[in-house]
Amino acid sequence: MTDPAFGAAPPTLGAELELSLIEPDGRPAPVNAAVREATRDDSLTLEVARFNLEANLTPVPARGRPFTALAAQATSTLTGINATAPRHRGVAAVPIGTLPTLTPTDLTARALTDLPRYHALERAWSRRRSVPFDLPVGERGLVRAESVAVQGAACSWQVHLTVAPHLFHRAFNAAQLATGPALAAAGNSPLPLGRPGWQEARIPVYEHGFGDRGSPGSGARRPRAGFGPGWMRGGPLSAFEVAVRRYDVLLPEVLPTHGLDAPCDWPELGELRLHLSTVWWWNRPVYDPRGHLRIEFRALPSGPTPLDMAANAAFLVGLTLFLTAGGRDVAQELPFALAKANFYRAARDGPHAPCGGPRRERRRASTEPEPWWRSCCRGPVRDWRCSRWAPMRPTPCWTCCTTGS
Numbered sequence: 001m002t003d004p005a006f007g008a009a010p011p012t013l014g015a016e017l018e019l020s021l022i023e024p025d026g027r028p029a030p031v032n033a034a035v036r037e038a039t040r041d042d043s044l045t046l047e048v049a050r051f052n053l054e055a056n057l058t059p060v061p062a063r064g065r066p067f068t069a070l071a072a073q074a075t076s077t078l079t080g081i082n083a084t085a086p087r088h089r090g091v092a093a094v095p096i097g098t099l100p101t102l103t104p105t106d107l108t109a110r111a112l113t114d115l116p117r118y119h120a121l122e123r124a125w126s127r128r129r130s131v132p133f134d135l136p137v138g139e140r141g142l143v144r145a146e147s148v149a150v151q152g153a154a155c156s157w158q159v160h161l162t163v164a165p166h167l168f169h170r171a172f173n174a175a176q177l178a179t180g181p182a183l184a185a186a187g188n189s190p191l192p193l194g195r196p197g198w199q200e201a202r203i204p205v206y207e208h209g210f211g212d213r214g215s216p217g218s219g220a221r222r223p224r225a226g227f228g229p230g231w232m233r234g235g236p237l238s239a240f241e242v243a244v245r246r247y248d249v250l251l252p253e254v255l256p257t258h259g260l261d262a263p264c265d266w267p268e269l270g271e272l273r274l275h276l277s278t279v280w281w282w283n284r285p286v287y288d289p290r291g292h293l294r295i296e297f298r299a300l301p302s303g304p305t306p307l308d309m310a311a312n313a314a315f316l317v318g319l320t321l322f323l324t325a326g327g328r329d330v331a332q333e334l335p336f337a338l339a340k341a342n343f344y345r346a347a348r349d350g351p352h353a354p355c356g357g358p359r360r361e362r363r364r365a366s367t368e369p370e371p372w373w374r375s376c377c378r379g380p381v382r383d384w385r386c387s388r389w390a391p392m393r394p395t396p397c398w399t400c401c402t403t404g405s
Contacts, residue, residue, distance in 0.1 A: 001165045001237060006266065007292045012162045013066040014059035014294075015313065017074055018155035018302050019081070020099045021051045024090040028099060028106050028152075031088050032113060038084045043077065048118050049111045049152025053081070053093065059160065071310035078306070095309070097189030097202040097301030098153050104143045104193060111149040117251075121148050121278075124250045125210060135208050138195030145209070153192065154206035155302040157309045161317060162292045167324065168285070169232040172239070172295055173331045174323035175283045175316075176228065177357070179299050180342030181373040182316035184353045186308075187346070188301050199350030202301055210280070222246055225280040227340045231331035232285075236293050239285045243276055250278040266291050282343065295320075299343070319373060323358075333358040 001007070021029040030050035045054045055077040060069040078093055085091040112118050125148055132144040163171045187200030198204060207225045222229075224247055232239050255270035266289045273287060286294040300312050323330050330339075338356045345353040357372035 001235075001293070005291070007162070007164045009162070009292060011062040011164075012059040012160075013062050013070065013313075013317070014160040015057045015070050015074070015309075016156075016158040016160075017055040017057065017077065017095065017309070018047055018157070019053045019055065019078075019093045019095055020152075020155055020302075021053065021085065021091050022094050022099070022101070024092075026101045028102060029089065029091040030111060031091055034088050035081060035085050035091060035093075038087060039080055041077070041080055044081075046113045046115060047152065047155075048113055048121075049107070049149045050113050051099075051106070051111070052113075052152050052155065059162075062161070067310040067314045070313065071306040074306035074309060095155070095157070095303030095305070097155055097187070097200060097303065098192050098205060099155075100189075100191035100194055102153050102193050104145070107145060107147065107150045107153060109147040109149060111152060112147055118148065120251050133208075136204055137192040137201070138197045141195050141197075143193065148209065150209040151206065154202040154209065156202070156298055157300045157302045157312065159297040159300065159313045159317065160286070160294045161297070161320075162294050165236060165293055168236045168293050168295075169234065169238075169331075170327070170329045171320060171324045172232045172236075172283065172285060173329055174320045175295050175297060176231070176336075177323060177330050177334075177339045177342070178316055178319035178373075179283060179297065180339065180346045180353070180355045181371065182312060182319065183299050183343065184346035184349070184351050184355065185315060186300050186312040187350045188304055188308075190350075198348045199353075200301060200347040203299070203344070203347035206280075224250070224278065226282070227343050228281040228283065230336045233331070236285050236287075240272065240276065240287065243279045244272070247275075247279050249275060251275075265289075330358055 021032060021035060023029045028051035032046050032050050032053050036044045036046060036053060043056050043058075045056065046052075047054045055074070057070055057073045057077070060066045078095070081093040085093060109122070112122060132146040134142045135145040135150055137143055161171075183200060189202045190197055190199050192201035192205050207223065210223070210225050229242060229246065251274060253271070253274060255274065268289045269287060276284070276286070280298070282299040284296040284298060286296050288294060297313075297316055300309070300316060303309065334356070342353070342355040346355060355371060355373065
């Protein structure tokens with residue numbers, strides 16, 4: 001990462017879109033393998049539950065109209081699935097954070113997709129937790145869960161932003177702070193398993209789905225799924241070191257050369273990358289042997305439409321860039337505990353969540369009846385020419401993605 005050629009390419013944006021498959025009556029359809037085969041779409045992969053698919057969208061240049069391009073790809077993917085899937089009992093693909101028609105019986109071990117990785121995760125977790133385990137749903141409800149297939153109830157729109165190594169820690173910290181307001185605006189899953197819950201109930205469902213934690217955001221037992229351990233200090237290598245030190249190996253495997261990718265110009269580090277893929281922070285640093293680092297924004301929900309997802313991504317990425325501009329590091333301005341509290345308040349309360357921010361934005365917002373992050377939205381982010389999504393949505397916060405340049 002100290003080589004000047006590493007991470008020197010122009011920045012890109014990519015995304016992974018997790019989808020639920022449903023029957024005509026809205027119930028989950030456990031036919032992901034058949035639908036994937038029917039579509040013959042190589043961008044589709046099988047997700048953890050048999051009623052889930054994931055579409056891996058092609059990365060696009062960050063300059064120009066990246067969010068328009070991602071929305072077009074998502075639309076094309078959904079159109080392709082829904083044009084093919086009706087041959088399989090009228091099945092349709094639905095982008096949503098948590099499918100409200102799911103019931104506990106849909107999330108048992110029988111729902112697990114038949115792939116080696118998911119069976120390995122199932123075995124690994126069965127060795128480190130009691131089964132069944134408690135899964136919180138609704139405001140005060142609990143159900144007994146037995147399988148990592150419960151992750152099928154948590155579908156995300158995961159956005160990937162490549163960042164130069166020397167900028168990475170500042171951009172990553174900005175992403176941590178920006179995620180709370182973005183999640184507050186984007187939440188769409190208040191009915192986990194048909195019960196009233198958090199505004200974005202996908203968050204506690206996902207975190208408890210691995211069965212290794214206490215209350216959401218509590219930090220109990222160094223959970224592998226959560227907001228992360230603290231601000232990034234000392235660059236991306238420090239984050240990888242933290243992940244190795246704090247978490248034991250969940251999937252012990254020695255990979256052959258080129259085990260994860262085609263031959264690349266940079267070290268593959270396959271075992272490290274496999275380990276990092278089993279540490280589920282809501283914002284995750286990613287090393288790619290094709291020669292770059294990425295921030296993986298994992299907190300945004302899937303759905304409800306490609307336009308919504310593109311606007312949510314534009315808001316989150318735009319606010320991240322704003323908070324990184326001018327050599328700024330928000331880790332020097334406020335405690336990590338505040339960013340973490342913002343995140344869980346946003347998941348619980350949605351747009352009404354109070355989100356604390358840096359002093360300079362709070363001062364600016366104190367003279368106006370609006371949250372601190374909305375005042376950021378009127379400032380220019382001059383690094384890129386992003387799509388102008390603001391006119392597409394009535395809510396003022398979407399103006400964050402307008403560059404003004």
